[in-house]
Amino acid sequence: xxxxxxxxxxxxxxxxxxxxxxxxxxxxxxxxxxxxxxxxxxxxxxxxxxxxxxxxxxxxxxxxxxxxxxxxxxxxxxxxxxxxxxxxxxxxxxxxxxxxxxxxxxxxxxxxxxxxxxxxxxxxxxxxxxxxxxxxxxxxxxxxxxxxxxxxxxxxxxxxxxxxxxxxxxxxxxxxxxxxxxxxxxxxxxxxxxxxxxxxxxxxxxxxxxxxxxxxxxxxxxxxxxxxxxxxxxxxxxxxxxxxxxxxxxxxxxxxxxxxxxxxxxxxxxxxxxxxxxxxxxxxxxxxxxxxxxxxxxxxxxxxxxxxxxxxxxxxxxxxxx
Numbered sequence: 001x002x003x004x005x006x007x008x009x010x011x012x013x014x015x016x017x018x019x020x021x022x023x024x025x026x027x028x029x030x031x032x033x034x035x036x037x038x039x040x041x042x043x044x045x046x047x048x049x050x051x052x053x054x055x056x057x058x059x060x061x062x063x064x065x066x067x068x069x070x071x072x073x074x075x076x077x078x079x080x081x082x083x084x085x086x087x088x089x090x091x092x093x094x095x096x097x098x099x100x101x102x103x104x105x106x107x108x109x110x111x112x113x114x115x116x117x118x119x120x121x122x123x124x125x126x127x128x129x130x131x132x133x134x135x136x137x138x139x140x141x142x143x144x145x146x147x148x149x150x151x152x153x154x155x156x157x158x159x160x161x162x163x164x165x166x167x168x169x170x171x172x173x174x175x176x177x178x179x180x181x182x183x184x185x186x187x188x189x190x191x192x193x194x195x196x197x198x199x200x201x202x203x204x205x206x207x208x209x210x211x212x213x214x215x216x217x218x219x220x221x222x223x224x225x226x227x228x229x230x231x232x233x234x235x236x237x238x239x240x241x242x243x244x245x246x247x248x249x250x251x252x253x254x255x256x257x258x259x260x261x262x263x264x265x266x267x268x269x270x271x272x273x274x275x276x277x278x279x280x281x282x283x284x285x286x287x288x289x290x291x292x293x294x295x296x297x298x299x300x301x302x303x304x305x306x307x308x309x310x311x312x313x314x315x316x317x318x319x320x321x322x
Contacts, residue, residue, distance in 0.1 A: 003141045004177075005038040006038075008067075010043045011049060015202050017187070020241055025144065027072060035142075038077070038140065040134065043082055045131075048127060060081060079301035085306050087309040087312070090313060108151055109124055128155045129159070131152045132159045136159075138305070143156075170316060187200060188214075188234065201238075201273070203273055207274060217234050222262075224261035227255070227257060233262075233265070236251060238269055239251055
């Protein structure tokens with residue numbers, strides 16, 4: 001049995017890009033009985049950018065509700081809040097003492113802001129060490145990542161190797177799982193869908209609000225009568241990720257022939273979102289209005305995670321002489 005581990009940041013509510021690019025693929029892995037899956041809510045990571053405690057708390061519950069609504073079975077998955085297993089913070093310190101400065105200075109999280117060093121907190125600089133601790137604490141075999149996160153997994157392996165060279169095979173070296181069949185989900189402005197770009201589609205919004213977001217997707221100025229290029233249209237790209245092949249083919253033909261407006265395409269996309277996630281949207285609303293039930297599920301998962309984390313941390317302490 002191999003252990004799968006993945007986390008999702010809680011800087012905002014999960015959006016369509018998170019759902020299609022990470023959450024549903026992870027739940028497919030979790031459905032395989034030969035996998036032992038750990039899914040955590042990365043609430044400690046959010047402190048580098050999000051300082052509002054109530055907003056963070058709300059985001060955590062929204063993320064938990066989304067995972068559960070999409071089909072996460074807490075009896076088959078270890079599901080927990082990162083911050084509620086404090087062993088990870090102690091491990092960060094130990095690992096940081098085996099992490100060379102140049103490795104972190106070369107990390108994307110730091111380099112992207114290297115020209116504005118005054119804005120870089122120590123937390124942001126050591127962000128990859130926290131990621132490494134998240135992974136190594138639970139002896140993950142496989143970590144599903146996007147290509148933009150591959151560097152962080154390489155850093156994790158390097159840190160673990162450095163520690164193991166000194167103290168023996170304490171940490172398992174994780175492997176990245178990159179699913180090249182998963183397309184990048186575009187945001188409403190055409191960039192990669194991301195909370196930091198403020199271009200997301202929250203599939204759990206009330207229908208009226210969701211429709212308004214979909215209608216704001218950027219398109220060119222072609223009229224209804226004009227033929228259109230489906231391959232350069234954000235609306236069509238999103239529709240292609242959700243609809244069945246026959247409906248996708250029909251919309252493509254409508255674009256090419258003309259007499260089909262972007263407003264019609266957006267209505268079709270809105271309908272596809274609502275229909276595809278109808279059950280999940282209903283369950284999300286049930287969970288988000290019953291935080292006590294969500295809290296109980298998380299506490300149970302955190303107890304399971306803590307057993308593994310404590311065992312790992314005790315081995316590390318022993319090797320370090322503590």
